[in-house]
Amino acid sequence: MAAATLARRIGRSGVLPLCCRLPAWDRAARPPPGPAQPPGLPLAPCRSFSNNKIQVELDESSGVAMMKFKSPPVNSLSLEFLTEFSISLEKLENNKACRGVIITSALPKIFSSGLDITEMCGKSIEHYTEFWRAVQEMWLRLYGSNMVTVAAVNGSSPAGGCLVALSCDYRIMAENPKFSIGLNEAQLGIVAPFWFKDTFVNVVGHRIAERSLQLGSLHPAPEALKLGLVDELVPEEKLMEKAAAVMAQWLALPDHARQLTKTMMRKAVLDRLVAHREEDIKNFISFVSKESIQKSLRMYMEMLKKRKS
Numbered sequence: 001m002a003a004a005t006l007a008r009r010i011g012r013s014g015v016l017p018l019c020c021r022l023p024a025w026d027r028a029a030r031p032p033p034g035p036a037q038p039p040g041l042p043l044a045p046c047r048s049f050s051n052n053k054i055q056v057e058l059d060e061s062s063g064v065a066m067m068k069f070k071s072p073p074v075n076s077l078s079l080e081f082l083t084e085f086s087i088s089l090e091k092l093e094n095n096k097a098c099r100g101v102i103i104t105s106a107l108p109k110i111f112s113s114g115l116d117i118t119e120m121c122g123k124s125i126e127h128y129t130e131f132w133r134a135v136q137e138m139w140l141r142l143y144g145s146n147m148v149t150v151a152a153v154n155g156s157s158p159a160g161g162c163l164v165a166l167s168c169d170y171r172i173m174a175e176n177p178k179f180s181i182g183l184n185e186a187q188l189g190i191v192a193p194f195w196f197k198d199t200f201v202n203v204v205g206h207r208i209a210e211r212s213l214q215l216g217s218l219h220p221a222p223e224a225l226k227l228g229l230v231d232e233l234v235p236e237e238k239l240m241e242k243a244a245a246v247m248a249q250w251l252a253l254p255d256h257a258r259q260l261t262k263t264m265m266r267k268a269v270l271d272r273l274v275a276h277r278e279e280d281i282k283n284f285i286s287f288v289s290k291e292s293i294q295k296s297l298r299m300y301m302e303m304l305k306k307r308k309s
Ligand SMILES: CCCCCCCC/C=C\C/C=C/C(=O)SCCNC(=O)CCNC(=O)[C@H](O)C(C)(C)COP(=O)(O)OP(=O)(O)OC[C@H]1O[C@@H](n2cnc3c(N)ncnc32)[C@H](O)[C@@H]1OP(=O)(O)O
Pocket: 073, 074, 076, 110, 112, 113, 114, 115, 116, 117, 118, 156, 158, 159, 160, 161, 184, 185, 188, 190, 191, 192, 193, 283, 284, 287, 288, 301, 304, 305, 308
């Protein structure tokens, strides 16, 4: 689907209507590009594209796209960011030449600061609905992607930023102990929704997830490795090289076998949100609309600003 059409269908809602396409985790495995492809079949025109928030470059010879978050100061996941993120994933997913994507940040020291807290403060019910649908959409696309997804975590990655990394197939983090990662929602006085929790449990197991979620822990990179929250640590200057090597290793397998296995591992968790999407939006709205939650979020934002001065 052309980007313009997709953007129109998404419209202000930030949502890709489910009727527009099969979810990635239900699609048939794609044949690998290259010799198996009928000669003369044009590849989708998406070698490189970028928007205000995200830059994507696809190397058609390897089938690997590099996606860089570039939304200063901290790559927070605003409604606009999430919409652009979903559009970018959709474009790659629909491009037969693309088999894998490496996700990283173009900003120094920050992978993503998580959901944009200002989107959850003092807004209308319509806005909360639109925002939360966009958060769901992003996760459904990324966690359910048929592509190989590798997170090259080159900076701190709290809450929603951690969810992005957790939703990938493999996480490599820069071995800087000043960089931390985790679902720290409890520290903000809020609660990670069930599908954040499910994604976390699927990566680190129940006990580690329970302790980390209750404490709202942000784990420095070496601790994140010990917990299995990331798969590898490498010196920052080697991060992209390592990500490319890991990608090549994963792409060496036949797509159909890897994709069906991924679907088998993730389907139950994806289906749970799909079945309860509207209820999840209602829960989010009634939760963030509480005066006590608004107060907690405002205090947290003030704390961030004070820490700076
Ligand atoms: C019963 C069940 C009901 C279920 C209901 C579910 C409800 C669940 C709802 C939501 C889940 C939430 C998920 C989230 O992702 S919340 C966001 C969590 N993120 C954080 O805690 C990170 C906060 N930020 C930081 O720790 C730091 O900013 C940093 C480490 C990322 C970067 O540090 P530094 O480089 O020192 O930058 P600054 O702190 O100076 O920040 C620059 C600038 O950016 C602003 N900012 C930072 N993070 C955010 C953010 N997430 N959203 C919006 N704005 C952010 C910061 O305030 C500064 O602004 P400035 O002072 O105006 O320059």
